[in-house]
Amino acid sequence: MLRLSLRMFGLVWVTVYWWVRPMVKWLLRRTxxxxxxxxxxxxxxxxxxxxxxxxxxxxxxxxxxxxxxxxxxxxxxxxxxxxxxxxxxxxxxxxxxxxxxxxxxxxxxxxxxxxxxxxxxxxxxxxREMYDPANPQHEEKLKALWELMMPDTQLEARVTKQWQMIGFQGDDPQTDFRGMGVLGLENLLFFAEHHTSAARHVLARSLHPTWGYSFAIVGINITHLAYSLLQSGAAKTHFYNASKRFLELRAFHQFYCHLFFSFDEMWRQEKPKDIMEFSRIRDKFEAQVKLKLKNPLAFFKCNFVLENV
Incomplete structure (x- = not known):
């Protein structure tokens, strides 16, 4: 009964609104x-x-x-x-x-x-652009990611277990990009290239014996979160406050970097027992981000403070 009453009230309010709105607009225009x-x-x-x-x-x-x-x-x-x-x-x-x-x-x-x-x-x-090992540009970006994240370690081969050192699941990172395509790679590369110290800091923390996680896999998961917030329109407040000009892809990459670094901070604060707590912490993180984005003044800056590993 209560639901029916609320529904009726809603219908009446919408009807009144659409009848009254033109009159209010006219009055405001005149005054x-x-x-x-x-x-x-x-x-x-x-x-x-x-x-x-x-x-x-x-x-x-x-x-x-x-x-x-x-x-x-x-x-x-x-x-x-x-x-x-x-x-x-x-x-x-x-x-x-x-x-x-x-x-x-x-x-x-x-x-x-x-x-x-x-x-x-x-x-x-x-x-939608899938990672293609036959594409020289894709391969160059993947190689650049390794060199930025592991500057003191030579990559022995294109397909090698070394990729697991920066958090990929197997011997070939190509398989991990299937969900987010080239976007996942470019997000990781931008973080490593434009915020090198912060990216290496997050990688070092991800290798913690107790609170560790797979850096690249989590990074691709954060790509999915950033992508979802963009496509749903939830991130409009941040992007509208971030630039007066046409938004370029760089703006999305910066948004991603903030999210990844912030997620790492929450992960450490939560002190998870193991990686099985990832879904819980990710959901909590997403809820907090969405709440912040409801603030019309929301603007996520990449002012990273690097604390102890």
């Missing part, structure tokens, strides 16, 4: 002289709060279908964003002389909205 887009652009704090508000407006929702196609094709550019801003200004009859900063603010928001969607498409393409 403030500003359209809904202007009120959001001027009234919300820069970053995720403003951009998410802009993304919810009817004007931008109408543009979504066409622009989303460009994002999926990864052909979106700044020129197209300028065209959309120009069209909105004309349709809404906004006086750009009286509101000189509006076009720039709206342009930044649209750059973040569709830059995020284009980044999602690019990450998806990397995930």
């Amino acid at each position: 403030t002289g500003l359209c809904e887009l202007q009120r959001v652009c001027y009234g919300e704090q820069r970053g995720a709060q403003r951009t998410q508000g802009v993304g919810r407006t009817p004007e931008i929702q109408k543009c979504m279908k066409y622009i989303d196609g460009k994002c999926q094709e990864r052909t979106l550019n700044q020129e197209l964003i300028y065209y959309v801003v120009f069209a909105i200004v004309k349709i809404k009859k906004i006086n750009t002389q009286a509101h000189k900063g509006f076009s720039d603010v709206l342009g930044q928001c649209l750059t973040q909205i569709w830059g995020f969607r284009q980044l999602s498409a690019e990450v998806e393409a990397k995930r």
